[in-house]
Amino acid sequence: MPGHLPDATGFALTATPAGSAAEQPGTACFATAGPTTAVTLRAGDWLWTGFLVSPAGSTPLPGVATDGPTTVLLAGELYNQDELVRAVGDPKLADAGDAWLLLACLRRYGPHAFRLVNGRFAALAADGGVLVAATDHCGGVPLYLAVGAASVSVATEAKALPTMADGPHGQAVTGLRPLRGTGAVHQVPAGGGVVVEAAAGRPRTRLLRTWTPPLHRRHLPEEEALREVREALDRAVRSRLRTGPAPTAVLSGGIDSSAVAALTASACPGLRTVSMGTDLRDEFREARLVADHLARAHPGPAATGGHTEIRIDTADLLAELPWTIWASECTDPDVVEYLLPLAALYRRLPADRPLRILTGYGADIPLGGMHRDADRLAALDDAVAHDMETFDGLNEMSPVLSGAAGHWTTHPYWDRDLLERLLTLEAGLKRRHGRDKWVLREAVADLLPAETVRRPKLGVHEGSGTTSSFTLLLREHGVPDERIGAAKGAVVRRLYDRLVAGGAHPDEIDLGQETKAALHRPDAPGI
Ligand code: ATP
Ligand code: MG
Ligand code: MG
Ligand code: MG
Known part of the structure; x- marks a missing residue:
């Protein structure tokens, strides 16, 4: 087991209030490599169904910790374990693994435990009837969310959200912008979490801010x-x-x-x-x-x-x-x-x-x-x-x-x-x-x-010649110099629409063809 990597590196799960009819997960399409594990799990008052992805050879339910009404799923890792162990006052947790430590923090502090954590992670937690989907202070592990009439889907890759497959549908989430090309997929903001409570079977959401970039400055010798x-x-x-x-x-x-x-x-x-x-x-x-x-x-x-x-x-x-x-x-x-x-x-x-x-x-x-x-x-x-x-x-x-x-x-x-x-x-x-x-x-x-x-x-793009090679590609397609910047944007958005919203695999993509298509749209910055 590669203990030098996080237990879990991604997930795509649907949470439904326990007792309601849960949808069976189909498949999940992650770009993250590694074995996927199908999950059906009682988490607090919720049922979680879906998939985890973990580095090759991880444990049976990687990244999951459950204790009574509290369940935590952690994709990624924590960096201030010592501080957190002191905060929860249980030295045994020092070696228990990051998901267990986060669980103890949630027990003590509720959702604002995420304000204490320094890490690189996306997490889903259930504590009784409350569900929290959170990412770290910088959104280091991206996290996406779609809220349906009676369920919430959460995934570390937008393309892995179950709702993406059958055409995204769902509700607006207060404070969050829907993603490009999707009606109702939202990205959890950096330093943020979405708290969900099921009120009479219907998920109600609110945004929890856990970090914001400081604006004050310090003068030091x-x-x-x-x-x-x-x-x-x-x-x-x-x-x-x-x-x-x-x-x-x-x-x-x-x-x-x-x-x-x-x-x-x-x-x-x-x-x-x-x-x-x-x-x-x-x-x-x-x-x-x-x-x-x-x-x-x-x-x-x-x-x-x-x-x-x-x-x-x-x-x-x-x-x-x-x-x-x-x-x-x-x-x-x-x-x-x-x-x-x-x-x-x-x-x-x-x-x-x-x-x-x-x-x-x-x-x-x-x-x-x-x-x-x-x-x-x-x-x-x-x-x-x-x-x-x-x-x-x-x-x-x-x-x-x-x-x-x-x-x-x-x-x-x-x-x-x-x-x-x-x-x-x-x-x-x-x-x-x-x-x-x-x-x-x-x-x-x-x-x-x-x-x-x-x-x-x-810059990495300069030292590797990347900027020049992308520019060359567009020149070969006849794009004049003053439109190169706009053309790069059009190609990138076209590829995104095919690969993320459209569900294509990168090996299916013909770059020349997609570049042509991006440049020759009526609204495109073509030739
Ligand atoms: P500086 O910003 O002063 O040039 P840097 O090259 O380390 O320092 P960036 O140019 O900002 O940083 O690149 C970001 C990071 O990407 C680097 O710190 C390095 O980890 C990685 N990186 C950049 N260029 C290369 C390269 N040619 N080969 C391997 N890694 C690279
Ligand atoms: Mg740098
Ligand atoms: Mg550099
Ligand atoms: Mg840099």
């Missing part, structure tokens, strides 16, 4: 800021490690992933690093510089586990577009460009053993790393605040991207505690002495080559 960032990043990395096979880090040689790799290598032996590139572009030299440095810094029994370069032809990279959209369920063309090279990389890692992968993804949002001209601090902080207002629903952090290849990813920079600390640093600590992400660079400077610490930011 340099030394204090550096110490805080170093310690919080180190904690975020360590809380993401598990006993068992050594972890993997996806490494570009940029400061974000290099810092994660360095702290991981310090925390445990055997770290493997992997770097992707294309025929157009790569960051192999920069990544290897870091890998070699870490290998020298950790000799003997603490040695690192080696570094691998994976080169992907542009044509093969583009062929991953349908897979990327199928897995991430993302309709934003910019985000799809960031995710595409990573999806392609994950699908080229050995599939015979599930990996725990740490990334440097997401550091640029709280640190304003993408905003290269933000010399004015006001503009930098505006950019940070704007990104935090608009990230929800993009699914940038979704574990399904690697889950489609059977691997589990986790992103230390979006650890709840670290994210809050980074966000709230005043902008002058982020851009300082003429450098972007100054506080991060300085905080880890002792662990990395000086060249890495100084290296300017390079």
Whole structure:
């Protein structure tokens, strides 16, 4: 059993009030790889029917904990177990597994237990007549919901919702927007849960907010800021490690992933690093510089586990577009460009053993790393605040991207505690002495080559040549340069409609044909 991965990585369930006629589940279509387990379970006053998906070889009912009227299903994992064990006052829970710990928290605090949890998860819980469907502070594991006349369906992938198959139907949910192309499928907001109570057999919903990005900023002396960032990043990395096979880090040689790799290598032996590139572009030299440095810094029994370069032809990279959209369920063309090279990389890692992968993804949002001209601090902080207002629903952090290849990813920079600390640093600590992400660079400077610490930011879509190859595809279809951006959006939305709302499998998709179809719609930004 791969105990170094979460017990469950996804689910699609329908909850009906116990005693009413439950629908038998048909099949569920997950992009997340791994065995699916059919479930029929009494949970509080509800009956749950549907499917779980778990990394190969997990336990019979992975991720489920039941005690009397309380049942919890957890897809994903928690990172502040120590704190939670203290909160519920039962040291035995330290080794019981994350679902049991969450169950104890729910017993003590009710639905607002989700306000205490730092993790990467989506969960469904029943406590007597109350049902809660919740995701973590950043919607790290996306969660979708459809409310029928006498049932509620919840799934970690929109395409796996049972209601998707027979044409989505259902009620509006107060406070939630329906998803594109569906009448009544809603995404649970980041830092949110939907609480359902069956009133006379009819589900009544309300939205529970569990986290919101802070808007205040703190001025700290340099030394204090550096110490805080170093310690919080180190904690975020360590809380993401598990006993068992050594972890993997996806490494570009940029400061974000290099810092994660360095702290991981310090925390445990055997770290493997992997770097992707294309025929157009790569960051192999920069990544290897870091890998070699870490290998020298950790000799003997603490040695690192080696570094691998994976080169992907542009044509093969583009062929991953349908897979990327199928897995991430993302309709934003910019985000799809960031995710595409990573999806392609994950699908080229050995599939015979599930990996725990740490990334440097997401550091640029709280640190304003993408905003290269933000010399004015006001503009930098505006950019940070704007990104935090608009990230929800993009699914940038979704574990399904690697889950489609059977691997589990986790992103230390979006650890709840670290994210809050980074966000709230005043902008002058982020851009300082003429450098972007100054506080991060300085905080880890002792662990990395000086060249890495100084290296300017390079986006994953740039360093891998992804932006240029997607652009080339559209030029080949005759799209003029000024319409490339709009055309990318049209292609991404077309693929989403086929794959998510339409239920197609990525291997059925002819990218050339779909691109043509997207560009030649009457309302399309074609030629
Ligand atoms: P910087 O933002 O300063 O360039 P970075 O390269 O680590 O640092 P991003 O460019 O934002 O970060 O990329 C996001 C993450 O995606 C990286 O931290 C890394 O984990 C992963 N990644 C990016 N490019 C590659 C690559 N070529 N090979 C492997 N992983 C990559
Ligand atoms: Mg980033
Ligand atoms: Mg980055
Ligand atoms: Mg980079």
